[in-house]
Amino acid sequence: xxxxxxxxxxxxxxxxxxxxxxxxxxxxxxxxxxxxxxxxxxxxxxxxxxxxxxxxxxxxxxxxxxxxxxxxxxxxxxxxxxxxxxxxxxxxxxxx
Amino acid sequence: xxxxxxxxxxxxxxxxxxxxxxxxxxxxxxxxxxxxxxxxxxxxxxxxxxxxxxxxxxxxxxxxxxxxxxxxxxxxxxxxxxxxxxxxxxxxxxxxxxxxxxxxxxxxxxxxxxxxxxxxxxxxxxxxxxxxxxxxxxxxxxxxxxxxxxxxxxxxxxxxxxxxxxxxxxxxxxxxxxxxxxxxxxxxxxxxxxxxxxxxxxxxxxxxxxxxxxxxxxxxxxxxxxxxxxxxxxxxxxxxxxxxxxxxxxxxxxxxx
Numbered sequence: 001x002x003x004x005x006x007x008x009x010x011x012x013x014x015x016x017x018x019x020x021x022x023x024x025x026x027x028x029x030x031x032x033x034x035x036x037x038x039x040x041x042x043x044x045x046x047x048x049x050x051x052x053x054x055x056x057x058x059x060x061x062x063x064x065x066x067x068x069x070x071x072x073x074x075x076x077x078x079x080x081x082x083x084x085x086x087x088x089x090x091x092x093x094x095x096x
Numbered sequence: 097x098x099x100x101x102x103x104x105x106x107x108x109x110x111x112x113x114x115x116x117x118x119x120x121x122x123x124x125x126x127x128x129x130x131x132x133x134x135x136x137x138x139x140x141x142x143x144x145x146x147x148x149x150x151x152x153x154x155x156x157x158x159x160x161x162x163x164x165x166x167x168x169x170x171x172x173x174x175x176x177x178x179x180x181x182x183x184x185x186x187x188x189x190x191x192x193x194x195x196x197x198x199x200x201x202x203x204x205x206x207x208x209x210x211x212x213x214x215x216x217x218x219x220x221x222x223x224x225x226x227x228x229x230x231x232x233x234x235x236x237x238x239x240x241x242x243x244x245x246x247x248x249x250x251x252x253x254x255x256x257x258x259x260x261x262x263x264x265x266x267x268x269x270x271x272x273x274x275x276x277x278x279x280x281x282x283x284x285x286x287x288x289x290x291x292x293x294x295x296x297x298x299x300x301x302x303x304x305x306x307x308x309x310x311x312x313x314x315x316x317x318x319x320x321x322x323x324x325x326x327x328x329x330x331x332x333x334x335x336x337x338x339x340x341x342x343x344x345x346x347x348x349x350x351x352x353x
Contacts (some may be wrong), residue, residue, distance in 0.1 A: 011138070021334070028137055029137060030137065031248065033199065034244055035244065038141065038240070038241055038244070039137040039140075039141065041237075042140045042141045043137060043140055046140075046144065082351050094103075
């Protein structure tokens with residue numbers, strides 16, 4: 001079991017079908033990129049969830065700081081005019 | 097119908113059991129790892145391969161039951177046959193040992209099944225050809241999984257390397273049986289139902305040499321073999337596997353999910 005502690009963490013992204021974005025589905029431990037793809041295939045596409053997999057070392061991801069949530073995201077709250085909610089959408093348009 | 101129709105049905109029945117039992121017994125063995133693998137990710141990987149193998153066995157045993165024509169289902173064949181009616185090569189029933197031994201056994205059989213299924217995809221028996229096509233896709237992944245693990249273990253630490261090498265020495269002698277063509281293998285090849293084992297052997301040799309070179313492991317020398325699992329003469333291990341696998345059906349005949 002101890003060995004797994006040294007296996008780095010990878011984030012897994014799966015494309016559900018052609019034309020869609022890769023979506024983050026979870027993470028896993030693996031010794032290298034190839035093993036990460038194999039594990040991702042076994043863990044996250046068992047039920048035909050996808051047609052393509054990306055794996056990214058978790059340490060390569062830079063995250064925003066939860067402590068800065070206020071300064072990063074609050075200012076957007078009162079700028080309602082940025083939402084395109086003032087348009088009349090024609091009935092014929094189904095997927096917007 | 098196909099050339100297979102000219103064969104003795106009994107011969108085809110036995111041949112289909114040979115390849116079906118190989119998958120069934122190996123799948124059952126791999127299933128023993130569930131909950132015990134070195135990492136959660138490997139646990140799922142091995143279980144996936146086990147399920148693929150049991151799926152292949154289901155297709156093949158169902159077909160065998162139809163060929164036999166005595167109304168035996170896949171379950172009857174899997175759960176109610178005696179040990180000497182199992183026709184898998186004895187390599188499949190060898191114990192899991194450590195993770196290295198499991199991986200070595202897997203590489204040896206994956207490579208065999210891949211080379212067999214790829215050629216059997218063009219079988220004159222349409223049903224076998226279809227099963228082989230589906231199974232070849234699965235087996236290509238199994239080979240990728242086990243092959244990359246063998247390379248990692250062989251070209252890894254001193255301990256992983258020595259364990260992988262000793263597993264190779266231990267299991268290699270069992271591989272001869274896979275390729276030892278008897279009358280049944282010959283008859284299947286003659287009518288195009290199955291590939292010639294000599295051809296499969298040549299492809300297997302090349303595949304193994306490549307993996308072993310990358311894994312920096314030594315290929316053991318050939319030794320005469322005395323195993324005849326393909327004719328129902330098994331090592332002492334199969335009985336224990338069947339006892340566990342068949343327990344439920346024998347205790348509660350006809351039990352269903």
